[in-house]
Amino acid sequence: MNNIVILNALNLSEYAQKELYNGRSATAFAVDAASKMPEITDKAVILTPDGDAGPFEGFRQLRIENSSPSGLIEALGELSEGFENIFYYAADCPLVDVQLAEKMYANHIKYFCEYTFADGYPIGLSVEIVKTSILTMLSHLAESVEGGIERNTVFSLIEKDINAFEIETEISPDDQRLLRVALYPDTRRNYIQLRSITDALKRASADSGKSSSELILDTIRSNGGLLRSLPIFFEFETTTSHPQKLTYMPENGGISASGTDEMQIEQFKTALEKISAFSDDAVISLSVRNEPSIHSQAADFAEAVLAYERFSLLIETSGLGWERA
Structure with missing residues (x-):
């Protein structure tokens, strides 16, 4: 052939x-x-x-x-x-x-x-x-x-x-x-994971009698810790306010629906720099529990994330509070 x-x-x-x-x-x-x-x-x-x-x-x-x-x-x-x-x-x-x-x-x-x-x-x-x-x-x-x-x-x-x-x-x-195992080093996270897996394979391969794929499957299944390399998902709460009374999210910790506290954009940018240096690629989520659109600089926060080639942006929102550009 x-x-x-x-x-x-x-x-x-x-x-x-x-x-x-x-x-x-x-x-x-x-x-x-x-x-x-x-x-x-x-x-x-x-x-x-x-x-x-x-x-x-x-x-x-x-x-x-x-x-x-x-x-x-x-x-x-x-x-x-x-x-x-x-x-x-x-x-x-x-x-x-x-x-x-x-x-x-x-x-x-x-x-x-x-x-x-x-x-x-x-x-x-x-x-x-x-x-x-x-x-x-x-x-x-x-x-x-x-x-x-x-x-x-x-x-x-x-x-x-x-x-x-x-x-x-x-x-x-x-x-x-x-x-969701990736056996290729496209990111720092997957590179570290791949090194851990290959190191484990070297220890397990001697006299195993198994094919390469069987050995890899067994090694991954029996060593869950190999899959934990670097975090990829980071959540930020940028404001303490949301425009609706949410029945599934009881108020706690002294935070009210009409809170006015905001995260400063410079603090956010500093955090992004540290995440990039540590994890390389990441999914940045806004916001954990409150409404990111209410933040006075909501668009700036999105732009700060998208400035990083290996970052993805996830916005959790009620859909209220956004204005057309």
């Missing part, structure tokens, strides 16, 4: 090249796995115009400026011309399991599938297998999709007309979707 493995190296974080274990980075391990995929005859990588090609020696390289889903499908089509199947995964996934990929590929061939993926495993453990003959249809589906390229872009496109494709799913023996 004439197959190609294609790595997605678009928008890798700085943590992808940091040492993960044994002096090697996440990308280095992802590159190693590429050469072991079944029945491949070529390797390629998709990069941004200024992406670092250093880790991808021996790979055909394609730099793209179109960072939309249609741009991704176009790149996959260009790189896979003349091949039957694509093994596709992100270039910062150090624990992608070759044995699992072999099992998926066997079913992909046996059942004449056009798309094979795994479900219930931690993200970053499995590949996607795409038959190149469906790329034309995926290109049409991508034409109406806005936004950037995500890790699940190929699957999200297939979902738009899922009955049009022959699909095979490899189901995890232990469904860990609710754990």
Whole structure:
């Protein structure tokens, strides 16, 4: 069979090249796995115009400026011309399991599938297998999709007309979707978590007799502490007032509905600086119990959060008190 493995190296974080274990980075391990995929005859990588090609020696390289889903499908089509199947995964996934990929590929061939993926495993453990003959249809589906390229872009496109494709799913023996484990270092939080998991795997791998995916699933399930790295959710109460008498929120602590105390914007900005230095990425929530729109500088608080590229803003509001800009 004439197959190609294609790595997605678009928008890798700085943590992808940091040492993960044994002096090697996440990308280095992802590159190693590429050469072991079944029945491949070529390797390629998709990069941004200024992406670092250093880790991808021996790979055909394609730099793209179109960072939309249609741009991704176009790149996959260009790189896979003349091949039957694509093994596709992100270039910062150090624990992608070759044995699992072999099992998926066997079913992909046996059942004449056009798309094979795994479900219930931690993200970053499995590949996607795409038959190149469906790329034309995926290109049409991508034409109406806005936004950037995500890790699940190929699957999200297939979902738009899922009955049009022959699909095979490899189901995890232990469904860990609710754990929301990310086996890739896209943030400081996930980098620390990944280091903890890989350290635990080194201790557990000796004479285990288990496949890589089985060992990873068992390690994660039996060591909940590995998933606790850095906090991501931070709540702020910016005012002591709310415009409604809420039956589900009894007054307590001497705080009345008509309170006038406000958090100062400079205090808030200082807190954001410390959160950025500590957690790197974060979801900032306004407000825990009162109405953020009543604050005299409500818009300034929102702008302060959005000034950080890796921060997301969540506003809990009654909808009252806001004015159109």
